[in-house]
Amino acid sequence: MKTVEEIKAAIEAALPGAGVEIAPNPSPSGQHSLRLAPDRAVEVATFLRDELAFDYLSNATGVDWPDKEIAEKVKVTHQVTKTIDGVEQFIEETVEETRKRVEPGYLEVVYHLYSVEQKQGPLTIRMRTANRTSQVELPSLTPVWRSAEFQEREIFDLYGIVFTGHPDLRRLLMWPEFKDHPMRRDYVEPDDFEWEPTAHDAVLTRAVARRAGKEAGQ
Amino acid sequence: MTETGLLREDRPRGWNRPPVIKPDGEGELLEVAMGPHHPSTHGVFRMDVALDGERVIRLKPVFGYLHRNHEKLAEGMSYLGSMPYTDRLDYICSLTNNWAYALAVEKLTGQEVPERAEYLRVILGELTRVQNHASSIGFLIQEMGATGTPLMYAFKEREKILDLFESLTGSRMMCNYMRFGGCRVDASAAWLDAVRKVVAGLPEFVDEFDRLLSINEILMARTQGVGILRPELAVNAGVTGPMLRASGVNYDIRKVDGYGIYNRFNFRVPLGDHWDVYDRFMIRMLEIRESIQILTQALKDIPSGPVMDPKAKIRGFRPKPGEAYGRIEAPKGELGFYLISDGGPNPYRYRVRPPSLINLTILEDMCLGQNVADVVLIFGSVDIVLGEVDR
Secondary structure, X not given: OOOHHHHHHHHHHHXXXXXXXXXXXXXXXXXXXXXXOHHHHHHHHHHHHHOOOOOEEEEEEEEEEOOEEEEEEEEEEEEEEEEEOOEEEEEEEEEEEEEEEEEOOEEEEEEEEEEOOOOEEEEEEEEEOOOOOOOOEEEOOOOOOOOHHHHHHHHHHHHOOEEEOOOOOOOOOOOOOOOOOOOOOOOOOOOOXXXXXXXXXXXXXXXXXXXXXXXXXX | OOOOOOOOOOOOOOOOOOOOEOOOOOOEOEEEEEOOOOHHHOOOOEEEEEEEOOEEEEEEXXXXXXXXXXXXXXXXXXXXXXXXXXXXXXXOOHHHHHHHHHHHHHHHHOOOOOHHHHHHHHHHHHHHHHHHHHHHHHHHHHHOOOOOHHHHHHXXXXXHHHHHHHHHHOOOOOOXXXXXOEEOOOOOHHHHXXXXXXXXXXXXXXXXXXXXXXXXXXXXXXXXXXXXXXXXXXXXXXXXXXXXXXXOOOOOHHHHXXXXXXXXXXXXXXXXXXXOXXXXXXXXXXXXXXXXXXXXXXXXXXXXXXXXXXXXXXXXXXXXXXXXXXXXXXXXXXEEEEEEEOOOOOOOEXXXXXXXXXXXXHHHHHHOOOEXXXXXXXXXXXXXXXXXXXX
């Protein structure tokens, strides 16, 4: 089995400027992955299948990385006017401040490739969307590997990643009228528990309160 | 609710509009919804079929009737907490599900598994394979119209194996037996003797089953040349397990990865020659024989010792950040678990790679041009469990 570095070098030799990066994996499994640039992903995937014999896509899945608020402690130097011994002086003073910065979130797809021909694997490849709300389109790898067909439909259904070039992108597990993407980290379950077959006390209380609220609203 | 701006109302809802006109423009096709309550679908699964007379023109599978978002549930509980839930994926083979999950977590943490536990895993995994293949053959024959009798022959043997599971793990089907770094309880000498007795009786069962079915004229007429799956398409579509080997591709994860201790055993990988339903039936029959070989060797060699890694952490189990993909050769195909840890007590991402769902990707390709009665057979030869398809 070639290492990810060797595979990356092979891709870059064949497709210059393909934008492949290595994403290291610190766990003992040692399964490092390659991050592809979405605009050339199909090209790279075809190369992996035809030239490096990764003919079998085993697993395709999505991961949601929401916006992260990171609090950092930064040392800041101010110029302060202070009166020392009756004389006004400018003094530089170093203060520690906590600054908050928001790291924008994104959605990610992860594919695990194996080679049936050479009995090798796994090679993990991943792609990121630009953000989580408006630009969530990624190229579909179904034209390269058929096994991505239902799995990409499932990712579209549960994560809301839109795969361009997919032959039949519909919801797979949820019903067509459903409006949300349940595997996202910020998904809120709808409050319809009164439909539970064995609704219990707290649920019933909530349902009654909701019904009362609805009537009052009308 | 999240505002995604992606919910396209204009996306075609079902596959079945506009009305289906026959390609030559003469008359309409007959649309049949096979399922979700069709008895041959092993649960709640629908196939929307378009028929020209008896011939299948189009077939679209519809999923999700049993969807409970297993992956989301698992992300909300501890690593060990979702072990019993893996039993409910493919409820015919709960022990191999346990094994695949334990293997993925062991890859994530780098835990070692003691020798005896590895042997117990192999014994239980192969027993699971025997009973899964026997009952899947029984179901296939039942769908051909032989109601009951062949299935009962299979269930007679399956019952003996389930009794063994019950006496070791406490449950016939929901075993919840494997742990990260070993197994939950040790097997007694009496239990191993009971297994030896059952395994000694298995060749006789397979011979009888084989004699009754394999050269049965009706079975051959119904299955030979039906539902052909070409090897290139099978590999490209990610088909695994007996389905892939029936298409003549030599790929068995027990041989390729050699996970656990499988490289210590001698066994052959049966391969299909004609890529049809009969081959899939025959591959399962032959795999039972190979499993008996593995079982005999494992029962001879099993050492004594602990069944749990003594360093394994049970409480406060928090793997270091990272990710791992672990897979095994489950009776239905490649069962994989993909885990991402962020250092917390719950998995950040928990993904099941279900063999049943992905083997269904090429259902339409296998059924096109076949008779509608054969759809049931082809579907039965894929061998799925809806608990795993919909998760």
